[in-house]
Amino acid sequence: MIAFTSQLGIEHPIIQGPFGGGLSSVKLAAAVSNAGGLGSFGAHHLTPTQMREVIRDLKTATAKPFNINLWVSRYDPGADEMTAAHHEAGLRQFGAIYERLGIEAPPMEPPDDFSFEQQVEVILDSRPAVFSFVFGIPDAEILRECNRRGVLTAGTATTQEEAAALDEAGVDMIVATGSEAGGHRPSFLRPAEQSLTGTLALVPQVRNITRKPVIAAGGIAEIRGMRAAFQLGADAVQIGTAFLACEESNCPPPHREALFTPSAARTQLSRRFTGRLARFMSTALLDELENSPSPALPFPLQASFNHPVKTSGVRHGDCSLLPLYAGQAAPLIRHRKASELMSELISALS
Numbered sequence: 105m106i107a108f109t110s111q112l113g114i115e116h117p118i119i120q121g122p123f124g125g126g127l128s129s130v131k132l133a134a135a136v137s138n139a140g141g142l143g144s145f146g147a148h149h150l151t152p153t154q155m156r157e158v159i160r161d162l163k164t165a166t167a168k169p170f171n172i173n174l175w176v177s178r179y180d181p182g183a184d185e186m187t188a189a190h191h192e193a194g195l196r197q198f199g200a201i202y203e204r205l206g207i208e209a210p211p212m213e214p215p216d217d218f219s220f221e222q223q224v225e226v227i228l229d230s231r232p233a234v235f236s237f238v239f240g241i242p243d244a245e246i247l248r249e250c251n252r253r254g255v256l257t258a259g260t261a262t263t264q265e266e267a268a269a270l271d272e273a274g275v276d277m278i279v280a281t282g283s284e285a286g287g288h289r290p291s292f293l294r295p296a297e298q299s300l301t302g303t304l305a306l307v308p309q310v311r312n313i314t315r316k317p318v319i320a321a322g323g324i325a326e327i328r329g330m331r332a333a334f335q336l337g338a339d340a341v342q343i344g345t346a347f348l349a350c351e352e353s354n355c356p357p358p359h360r361e362a363l364f365t366p367s368a369a370r371t372q373l374s375r376r377f378t379g380r381l382a383r384f385m386s387t388a389l390l391d392e393l394e395n396s397p398s399p400a401l402p403f404p405l406q407a408s409f410n411h412p413v414k415t416s417g418v419r420h421g422d423c424s425l426l427p428l429y430a431g432q433a434a435p436l437i438r439h440r441k442a443s444e445l446m447s448e449l450i451s452a453l454s
Contacts, residue, residue: 108317108339111276112233112256113169115140116450118330119319120442121344122146122173122236123287123353127429130158132352132442134165139446142234143168148175151218155226162232169233171258174223176240177292179215180379180402186212194409196398197376201389205425207412215404221246231255238290241273251276258319262291262299264309269293271314279342280310282322286345286431288382289373296381300373304336311337325433327452343449345431350442358423368434377427379406385428389413 108117120136122128122144133143145162147155155172162170191212202209224246227235235250236258250257251274259270260279270278282303283289291299301309303322310318320333321342333341348355349363362368362385370386376393377384380403384390393400400406410427417425439445 108277111317112142114142116446116453117340118142118446118449119171119340119342120144120347121285121287121321121342122171123344123348123355123429124148124173124175127348127354129352129354130161130165132347132350132354133162133170135350135352135442136347136446137166137168137170139443140168140450141446142171144171144173144234144236146173147223148173148178150223151216152222152226155223156230159226159230159232171234171236172227172230172232173236173238174220174227175290176220176237176242178220179404183215183379183402183405185214186405186408188212190401190405193398194401194405197393197396197400198409198413201392201413205413205416207416210408210412213408227255228253234258236260236279238288240292241270241275244273247274260290260321261310262289262296262306263293263301264306264313266291266293266299267310268313271316275316277317277319277339278310278314279319279321280306280338281342282306282320283373283383284323284432285321286348286371286383286429286434288378288380291381297373303333307333307336307338323431323433325431325436326438327449329433329436330449330452343445345429345434346437346439346445347442348429349434349437349440350445351440352442356418356423356426358417358421359426359428362423362428363430363434363437364440366435368430368437371430371432371434375400375406377407377410379403382427382429383431385430385434387424387428389424390427 118141124146136143261267320338
């Protein structure tokens with residue numbers, strides 16, 4: 105652990121999980137970094153210009169190291185444009201929901217026009233301490249250039265097979281994310297449904313095949329989970345849902361409050377909100393979508409159809425309309441401030 109923290113220039117082997125889809129915040133990432141951990145910002149949805157602004161704001165908010173996270177694969181096959189067939193398929197799933205809520209269906213607009221490679225240029229220019237990524241492995245030249253510019257790279261694996269591929273590619277560290285984790289399952293060698301190894305099994309498997317630092321993620325929300333991860337051979341822990349519940353995150357208040365209710369104990373994996381497999385709290389809306397005879401569209405087209413519903417939920421403060429990302433450790437969450445969560449975790453490291 106000492107070697108890991110020295111490598112990153114942080115005080116404690118605690119990493120805040122990066123949240124995509126607008127749930128990350130400069131305030132949360134800076135709070136974790138300033139407390140001696142590694143704050144993270146999920147930027148996969150941001151344009152290069154927006155990324156530069158976020159990184160500038162992070163450098164203003166903290167002088168400590170922080171992590172920027174991107175998605176290597178930004179589109180599923182066949183999802184680079186919205187066709188008439190896609191639009192009709194989306195309406196078969198969401199039409200009744202739109203009518204019930206009195207909202208309009210999304211137009212047939214093209215997806216965003218920036219690429220992962222353009223986002224990486226911002227990483228290379230801005231040089232955050234850590235560049236983490238999910239859903240694949242960047243080209244070798246990108247990894248070499250990160251190394252040349254002093255940017256540490258962290259790839260994410262959901263299986264031992266993926267960890268071996270990351271190790272061979274030459275990443276600096278590997279995030280072993282178990283199926284307990286909230287949010288998307290970032291598998292890239294096999295379908296996510298076939299890559300659901302739990303953290304307890306995955307971390308030692310990854311430890312066995314690499315000398316690189318291993319970061320345990322999934323099902324860790326408090327001291328006991330953190331200690332267990334270290335016993336399994338992890339060099340650090342990455343904690344997502346417990347930080348998402350903190351007031352410094354950009355989580356909508358109804359979502360945040362839901363994480364502190366008994367309903368947080370029931371989660372499920374689904375493609376129905378975004379088109380990629382992710383773990384959410386179970387809701388009547390998710391059940392309704394799961395029961396649709398029409399299959400989910402590929403990412404990000406499915407997310408385009410869910411967006412008006414999510415927007416309505418945020419506007420009206422209605423958590424029943426939100427994609428309630430949550431890991432299986434959500435019932436263990438107790439803290440509403442990042443400083444309090446960090447203090448408790450740090451106290452167990454001494």
